[in-house]
Amino acid sequence: MAYLEGVNLVAAYGVVPILHECSVEVEKGELAVIVGPNGAGKSTVMRVLLGMLEATSGSVTLEGKDISRLSTQERISLGLAFVPQNKNVFPSMTVEENLEMGAFLRTDDIKKTMEEVYNLFPILYEKRRQLAEELSGGQRQQVAFGRAMMTQPSVMLLDEPTAGVSPIVMDEIFSNILDVRDAGMAVLMVEQNAQQALNIADKGYVLVSGRNEHTGTGRELINDPEVRKKFLGG
């Protein structure tokens, strides 16, 4: 059994069905990527895993324990962290306060984790007293990532972390994600830049209309002619 598993998830927004028995899983120290066309339900998978949307059937397990009935907050306290695609910082708070809020549930000393975040993103240390709304898109993305790291999670869920950033910043963000994975975290990421994401992924899911269309290692999917033709532009 994998560290975090979503099995046969079925979910709907009101009466509109989004997910049809969709399954994903990720191990510690592994990077899993979910790709697929718009409206395939990629972000919905994350919302269900986090308990922000209730699944009508299927289960979510963490370390083999069923967490399907737990609230978002309880799942956060068990080690899940989420970086939403947009609105992922507290705009009128400083960079440092954003990080502090990430560590809200912790009662131990957070200085060390904060140092780690600053080591990963030195620019954030320089701008720690600035308001998040004054930062560039890429820097904001780093704040969002840093905030999630402050909970010291065992699983990191990322919703399109490279949306709207330049290619250079995208490479930087991907390299940060690999660092986090190598440190032993389980990372599950939804990505629009399918080619680049699958390149670095240990495992990939191609989602179409809320169903698992293709599953395999990143390399397998990139080399699969059907996936190439349909989703990677030939």
Add this chain to the structure above:
Amino acid sequence: MSDSIDIINAFALMTNFVIIPAISYGSQLALGALAVTLVYSVLRFSNFAQGDSMAFGTMIVILLTGFMINQGWIISGIPTALLVIPIAIIGTAIYLLSMDRLVYKFYRTRVKPKTITFCIASIGVMFVTGGLVRFIIGPRPQTFADGERFIFSVREFKAFTGLEQGIALKTSQFLTITIAILLVAFVFYFLQKTKTGKAMRAYSDNEELALLSGINPDKVVQVTWLLVAALTTIAGALYGLDKGFSPQQYHLLLLPIFASVIVGGIGSPLGAIAGAFLISFSEVLLTYAYKKFLIYLLPLSMHPNSLVQLIGTEYKYAISFVILVIVLLIRPTGIFKGKVLHDYG
């Protein structure tokens, strides 16, 4: 009265009848406006029940004050109201939290609640609260100030300075200004430096991300109502000590308070305070009769015959609205760049 120009006496007159009353009234409005701002930022609606909640808090203060005086539990020189404020805050907090549980929570826990729903619900709470206050304490005006009336009186001031015009500082004015400064300082410290205060700001900034950070929304809402209860009760008690209490008067206070919030910049605590003083000074300056003031400053030949009062005091609430309209036309975000009104929806 002298016929030469007399700047010092003119200034003393201004201080006594304009500056001190306006600062005092502005402080009372500021506390109310701060409460409205907190509700707006955290619970995301304009609380129409603010004026009547202040009446509720003040009602408890009055009832407790009466009880204390009856029992002879007073400290000479100090308004008894001051001693009972902490208990009144607890009472108001219980009332506001119950209203939240009974009314607002019902809408909050629905999917995608609309701001306007809460606004209308708060109008309902406003009428219920106002009715409750009239039912318990009656609709008539009341005064409940005891203790020393003046820090220094006009007579004492005249004797001390030898000026023709005296300046008086009422105990209620002195208390208003001192307590307002302390309370505002506390609220700002709380929001900026404490973990709970920061969590409130985070929740106000981005509700979903606050949830994802493990911030408990129920607790944020409760702490907000506690702060609102403190601000509301103290603002109401200070206003009542200064000008007397009547349910209708407090109900109408909602107008200058809302004007303060919008003029200052919706959602900005600093703006609410600035807006409150802008409104209070405008009200007092525009309704003051300048005859005596001008007699001090102008040569005999130019002395005015009329009262030189720009607007009658009965129109003082209109002033808030005129300022409101001007601000919304020229700078819809308010002085401190708050949210624009149509962000409400």
